[in-house]
Amino acid sequence: MVRHLLTLNDLTDKELLEILDFADEIKGNPKQYATAMKDQTLLMIFAKPSLRTRLSFEVGMTQMDGHGIYYDLSNSPMGKKESIADTARTAARYVDIVMARLFGHEDIEEYAKYSKVPVINALTNFAHPCQIIADLQTIREKKGGKQKKLKGIKLAYCGDGNNNVTHSLIEGCTKVGMDISVACPKGTEFEPQAKVIEIGGKSAERNKCKLVITNEPHEAVKDADVIYTDSWMSYHVPKEKEAGRMTMFKSYQVNSELMKHAKKDAIFMNCLPAMRGYEQTVDVIDGPQSVVFDQAENRLHAQKAIMLFLLGRMGAKG
Numbered sequence: 162m163v164r165h166l167l168t169l170n171d172l173t174d175k176e177l178l179e180i181l182d183f184a185d186e187i188k189g190n191p192k193q194y195a196t197a198m199k200d201q202t203l204l205m206i207f208a209k210p211s212l213r214t215r216l217s218f219e220v221g222m223t224q225m226d227g228h229g230i231y232y233d234l235s236n237s238p239m240g241k242k243e244s245i246a247d248t249a250r251t252a253a254r255y256v257d258i259v260m261a262r263l264f265g266h267e268d269i270e271e272y273a274k275y276s277k278v279p280v281i282n283a284l285t286n287f288a289h290p291c292q293i294i295a296d297l298q299t300i301r302e303k304k305g306g307k308q309k310k311l312k313g314i315k316l317a318y319c320g321d322g323n324n325n326v327t328h329s330l331i332e333g334c335t336k337v338g339m340d341i342s343v344a345c346p347k348g349t350e351f352e353p354q355a356k357v358i359e360i361g362g363k364s365a366e367r368n369k370c371k372l373v374i375t376n377e378p379h380e381a382v383k384d385a386d387v388i389y390t391d392s393w394m395s396y397h398v399p400k401e402k403e404a405g406r407m408t409m410f411k412s413y414q415v416n417s418e419l420m421k422h423a424k425k426d427a428i429f430m431n432c433l434p435a436m437r438g439y440e441q442t443v444d445v446i447d448g449p450q451s452v453v454f455d456q457a458e459n460r461l462h463a464q465k466a467i468m469l470f471l472l473g474r475m476g477a478k479g
């Protein structure tokens with residue numbers, strides 16, 4: 162059966178950890194995978210801008226002797242003259258694997274339903290699973306010690322809770338046994354969606370860790386090992402909401418005062434792109450606790466691991 166990665170819940174807890182181990186293995190021995198994607202083609206569908214996702218997927222394919230096709234949705238009939246289903250059925254006749262960055266999550270679900278080749282969610286309004294796989298790899302490197310342990314590590318997220326990165330963080334952290342506290346303003350516009358809290362709660366119970374949603378950033382960051390934030394203006398948020406959101410999120414800004422309430426050696430993370438002076442201050446993102454560019458680098462290693470996993474080629478060394 163063809164495997165897709167639309168949210169982290171498409172993976173078992175064990176598979177998620179296997180992908181993290183595999184990403185570490187590829188990172189440590191990239192030359193071993195120099196032909197792992199020989200004769201394979203990745204279709205990269207983009208409805209939104211990207212730096213990291215596009216580069217890491219495309220470079221990842223190049224480094225493994227495969228090929229990536231960048232496909233800008235504004236130059237495509239998909240969703241206009243051609244249905245998502247027909248696009249998916251057609252593309253699968255040419256390419257071996259697809260990644261798509263779309264607006265509606267239901268659109269990628271529709272695409273995957275008709276695709277005979279694996280489909281990877283490269284960000285929808287609802288979820289960003291690839292980002293969080295790279296983030297967990299980064300957290301393990303920085304905080305996991307020799308045992309590469311994620312259990313017992315606490316991550317605090319401050320800012321927009323109804324957000325793709327936040328949703329995937331809730332799914333990912335609870336699947337690997339990490340505690341996660343999300344601090345966001347009250348109201349459905351800003352809080353994580355109920356279905357994510359429900360599934361995250363079940364994973365937290367299974368893996369004996371904590372999922373907390375609060376409106377208090379200081380409470381969230383207390384004893385945290387990782388402080389995480391993301392844009393207050395995600396790609397899909399309309400411009401007219403900007404002024405109101407800046408006011409709502411102001412007290413959730415990650416600044417040095419807030420960082421003081423976390424563990425002394427806490428790391429700071431942001432999936433990027435970042436706006437200095439908004440979701441975090443300059444001194445935090447450009448300071449010694451920030452690991453944002455290590456996160457960005459790990460997108461490359463994690464992307465390779467995800468693609469090889471979905472294609473059933475985890476053993477494929479070059």
Ligand code: CP
Pocket residue numbers: 210211212213214215284292432433434
């Ligand atoms: N973090 C991330 O997905 O970045 P891009 O939007 O640049 O791809």
Ligand code: NVA
Pocket residue numbers: 284324325326391392394395396397432433434
């Ligand atoms: N939440 C952000 C993530 C960007 C990688 C957005 O959707 O724009």
